[in-house]
Amino acid sequence: MTSREIRQSFLDFFKSKQHKIVPSAPLVLKNDPTLMFTNSGMVQFKDFFLGNGTPPSVRIADTQKCLRVSGKHNDLEDVGFDGTHHTMFEMLGNWSFGDYFKKEAIEWSWEFLTGTLGLPKDRLYATVFGGDEKEGLASDEEARNYWRQYLPDNHILDGNKKDNFWEMGAQGPCGPCSEIHFDFRSDEERAKVPGEKLVNMDDPSVVEIWNNVFMQFERKADASLVVLPAQHVDTGMGFERLCMVMQGKKYTYDTDIFTPFIALVEKECGKTYTGSYERTAKSDVAMRVIVDHIRAVAFTIADGQLPSSNGAGYVIRRILRRAVRYAYSFLDVKDPLLNKLIPLLASEFADVFPELKAQEAFVQKVILEEEKSFLRTLENGLKRFETLRTEGSVIVGSEAFELFDTYGFPVDLTQLIASEKGLSVDTEGFEKCLQEQKQRSKKDAEKQVGDWIVLDDTPGVEFVGYDQLKVENTKVMKYRAVQDKKGLQYQIVVNRTPFYAESGGQVGDTGAMYFDGEKIEVIDTKKENDLIIHVVANLPENIHDERVRCQVDRDKRAAISKNHTATHLMHAALHNILGKQATQKGQSVDANRLRFDFQNPGAVSKNELAAIELMVNKKIRENIALHEVRNMPIEDARKTGAMMLFGEKYGETVRVITFDKDFSQELCGGTHVAATGEIGLFKIVSESAVAAGVRRIEAVTADAAEAYLNTEVAELNAIRDIFKNPKNTAQRVADLQDENKALRKQIEAMHLEQAASLQRSLRAEFQVIASNGAATEGVNVLIKQISLSDASAIKTLAANLDKEVGNAVIVFGSVKDDKPQLTISISPDLAKAKAWNAGAWIRELAKEIKGGGGGQAHFATAGGTDTEGLGSALEKAKELIK
RNA sequence: GGGGGAUUAGCUCAGUUGGCUAGAGCGCUAGAUUUGCAUUCUAGAGGUCAAGGGUUCGACUCCCUUAUCCUCCA
Structure with missing residues (x-):
């Protein structure tokens, strides 16, 4: 079976079991401070397990793009050296939200693996949770009994808490899990050592392929376990591994998921892939690194995350640079190579993850520019290499560190070049410098988040800020203290709030809450997943007040809404004037200005900017009324042609904001004016580049636009005054400059004459x-x-x-x-x-x-x-x- | 967010404890040679040394602030 067929058969199988098939969520997470990237299939359903939201169906299945390159799961440095680790991989999963449980989950895994896929039964092993005395948990006899229907006892193994008890985090839903392992050794080998001895023993030939998690407990803050009222199933099967097993390969890199890419790299660099996993087989390692990393980089960019110098963007840049480094050192490729894989990648995944195909040229351009920029860095580093201080034949550690830290030259390259010249690098000294740097950064980012103090654990928080800016009679659900270097702050969650939490580029509201008449300033409003968090400097005397009044700062909110609506009008104008490719790549809207990043091949000309401004102002004067639909089914929204963005996770129903259905129609959670006339005036302040193929426009509206123009005019008038109101001020200034230059030359000549x-x-x-x-x-x-x-x-x-x-x-x-x-x-x-x-x-x-x-x-x-x-x-x- | 570094001619870059008339290569202009072109030679233009403060008799050089970019870490 081809990988494509395997993936499809999984989805078809669970569809036949009444599962709703959903698309993969974006790789990059927006509102989760604990996680940067989607690293498993359940991430997009986290809120359903936590009780903060309701799933669209009680049975769901999908294939999810996952990235394991930061935080707890970080496989980056292993990739290339073994045949199973990947930065980006697909996780096939099926879920039950309070619906079926262990019986069906186990039955269906068996049916799919042995029936649909036809895997040999005698090569399959299952593990079940063997219990844990400290936790007071018995072994999972229920799961064991279901497995007994399909497997002999010596194929059902007990697992410990580490392997077979799954927890989402320190708190929250958790439960025992049951893994399915596959033994693909030869019959001879199997006769010598039985497979049950090798399960979970890191043997590359006996691998875990599927994990079924049965969420039946909730871990409380005091570490105690409570049985959940509704029990869930959360499963994950590594797609690449499954393909490896199905296609009878020992390594994922030998499946049809990767072989076309290895062939392409071979062609580009003129070297042959030998499939060796010796650490000395540098060119084989390099090829695996490249064909793996390009997937992570390409799909993350397609999901809207551009390489940058901090956060998620920096992680992407690092992955890309690791790949370039391997190509540069071990394949002798000194020119951009990675970007050439994009067309193939896009077409291979066109039917599963169409976002890459849709942005193929853009993604390729971004990667090409990144490659060029890093190759320049490498060239500069090579020049600097000559100036490094040495002690004897050892390059001083701090020197190697400086080259790495300041000039971005990878230390392994420094070592490589050093050894070619008969030198070595003081790695201890280097490591010491690196640790010092890490300490500094950690100290700066130090933040202590206290436990939530829960006053009322009824789930759900109501946001009413689209319709009202003031709410009476709310109450605090929970609150906690947060201490960082800026000082002590508190976070409060209430059951009903008019405060808009920062998201979609729009800043959070500020304002005040009144507890028994005591005024508490709300400094900011943030979002954690779907939770709306009010940030305050002090706690009120009576936090238990059940008649709290919430009041959003009206003027500020009005200014923000004007800027947000203006952003929509500008986005539409960009499409009209620059073309369809000018789609959003990021935005930031606050009370003072709006900032909009979008895809465009080159700079926007002065004429185009003027045309955009003109069109937006025209739409403002038309005073178009807001048309808002809060709960449009996503399919309907798609049909109306509303703008949708890649890298954005949309629910079953969406909010559609329309200003003239033939002009601007966007899916948006932000706040807007009732009619465009409120904006008054729109003025572009600057146009600049942010990355390859991405431009940024900053603009102001209303009072701020007026103030901006007044300042500019006042300045011009002051200059005109100085020149006694000439006809052409600019020419007059230029003339004066020329005259000044000429006089200076004259003086110089006079001095020489003297x-x-x-x-x-x-x-x-x-x-x-x-x-x-x-x-x-x-x-x-x-x-x-x-x-x-x-x-x-x-x-x-x-x-x-x-x-x-x-x-x-x-x-x-x-x-x-x-x-x-x-x-x-x-x-x-x-x-x-x-x-x-x-x-x-x-x-x-x-x-x-x-x-x-x-x-x-x-x-x-x-x-x-x-x-x-x-x-x-x-x-x-x-x-x-x- | 925290550290390190950079910003000098159109481009790529030199400029050693503060005092050379701020240089080189490429490019540009003109002339010469050759004349089919490349080439070669000569001359020339082109710099508020990122911006703003400060220290000093004197700042491209030292200190501070700001801007932009590069880079590492979180």
Whole structure:
């Protein structure tokens, strides 16, 4: 079976068991502070298990893109060296939300594996939870009994708490699980060692393929376990591993999921893949790294996360750079390569994850630019390599660290190049520097989140902020303290709130809550999954008040809504003027301005910007009324042609915001004005680049737009005033600049002219030192106070005189801006021959004018504060040269 | 968010404890050679040394602030 057929048969199988098939959720998570990426199939259903939301169906199945590159599950550094680890992989899963439980879950896994897929029964093993005394948990006899219907006892194994008791986190739903393992060794090997000895023993030939989690408990904050009223099933099967087993391969890289990509890499680099897992088989490792990493990078970018220097974007950049590094070092590919895999990747996954195909050119461009930029970094690092300090034949650790930390040059490359030159790297010193850096960052990010103090655990929080900005009679459900470097804050959750929590790029509301008349300022409103959290500086006296009044800051909310609606109008205008590719890549809306990032091949021209602004303002003046549908089924929304974004997770029903159904229609959770006229005025403030193929426009509306224009006009008027209202102000300024430049040149020329005439008269004033001593005999000396002030003119003069007279020592005194300066010039040959040093002399003379100076042996200058001292300085010079 | 680094001619970059008239290569302009072009030679233009403060007799150089970019860590 091909991988495509295997995936489809899984989905078809569970569809036939009344499961709703849902699309994979985006890889990048938006409102979850505990997790950066989707790392398992259940992540998108977390709220259903926590009771914060209701699933669209009690039975669901899907294939989910997962990424394990940060946090608890981090496989990044293993990838390439073994045949099973991946950064991005697919997880096939089926779920029951309070519907079927162990019996059906086990029955169906068996039916699918042995029936649909036809896997041999004697090669399958099941593990069940064997109980845990400390927790007071008995073994899972229920699961064991179901398995007994299909497997002999020696194929059913007990597992410990670590392997067979699954927990989502420190708190929350949890329960025993049952894993299914597959033994694909040869019959000979199987005869020697029975498979049951190798389950969960890290044997690469006996692998776990499917895990069925039975959520039947809830872990409380005090670590106790409580039986859940509704019990759930959560399963996950590694798709790549399943394909490996089905296709009779030992490694996932040998399945048809990866082989076309390895072939393409072979073609691009001219090397052959030998399938070796020796650590010395560098080019094989490199090829596996590349074909693995490109998937993670491409799909994350397609889900809207661009490579950047922090957060999730940085993780993506690191994965991509790891791949480039391997290609660069072990495949000798010094030009961008990864991006060339995108067309194949896009077409291979077009039917499962269409988001890549839809953005193929864009994703390829982003990756190409990243590759180019990192290759430049590598080239720069190579240049710097030569300057590294060494102790003996060891490169100093802090030096290697600096190269890595400041210039981004990977330390393993430093080691590689070092060894080629017979050097090594002080890895201990490097590691020490790295640890120090980590400590610094950790200390900065230190944050202590207290336990929730629950006053009422009724699930569900009602948001009423679309319709009202004030709510009476709410009460606190729970609250907690959060301590970070900024200080102590509290977070409060109430049962009903008008406060909009930051999401979709719109900032959270601020305002106040009144407890028994006591005013508590709400500093910010945030979201954790679907929970709305109000951030406050202090707790009220009476937090138990059940008649709390919530009041959103009206002016601020109004300003935010104006900016948000203007963003929609601009988005529509972008599509009209720049074309359909100008889709959203990020936005940020607050009370002061709006910021919108979108896909566009190049800069937006001045004319286009003007046209966009014009169109938005026209729509504002049309005063189009808001048309809002709160609960439109997603399919209906799709049919109406509302704009949908990749990387956005939409529920079964969506909120559709329309301003003129033929103009702007978007799925959006944000707040908007009742009619576009409220915006008053829209003004673009800047246009810039944020990444390859992504532009950013910042704009202001209403009062802020007016203020912006007023400031600009006031500035222009001030300039006009200065020029006495000329016809063309810009031309007048340009003329003035030219004039200024010309005058400067004139002054320079005058100085030179002055110097030239001085030169003529000074030529005669040189004195030849006769035979008064051996040292200075025959030297032409000129010591004189001159009327030039410009330093470079004096220098030219000295240089010209020296050239003309030769074998000369020249000392000038001069005054500039009421400050004395001294200049000494000695013919270079003379200075060398006599070992005279103008710099040393001038320091001596500078004492007389209460200053200091320096320079080279043949030329030096000094400045001072005491003009009176010039005379004595020159006298001293005469003494010196005698 | 925290650290490190960078910003000098149109481009790529030098510029050693503060004092060279701020340089090189490529590119540009003009001329010469050759003349089929490449080439080669000569001359020239082009710089508020990122911006703003400060220290100093004197700042591209030292300190502070800001902006932009690079980079590592979280």
